[in-house]
Amino acid sequence: MAESCPHLAYREAGEGRSFDEPRAFCTVTESFVQPMRADICNARYGLDPAADCEFYVESEAGSETEPASESSDESETVDR
């Protein structure tokens, strides 16, 4: 498989910065992609996003495994 990652986007601004040219942005991590990882995102050199990227999630997946640091609502087991 040599398709670029479905989570790859290009943005000209983000994280409080803006750029002259669109940069690779990962919609899973909600952050810009490091240049080395961009080869995986674009499936270059035989790399496969699904196999080679630890952030990759199946596109149909809900938000069960959120790598982001959003606070969770599951605070039912408060020990008081």
Ligand code: SF4
């Ligand atoms: S970092 Fe991983 S999940 Fe994000 S766009 Fe690149 S390959 Fe896809």
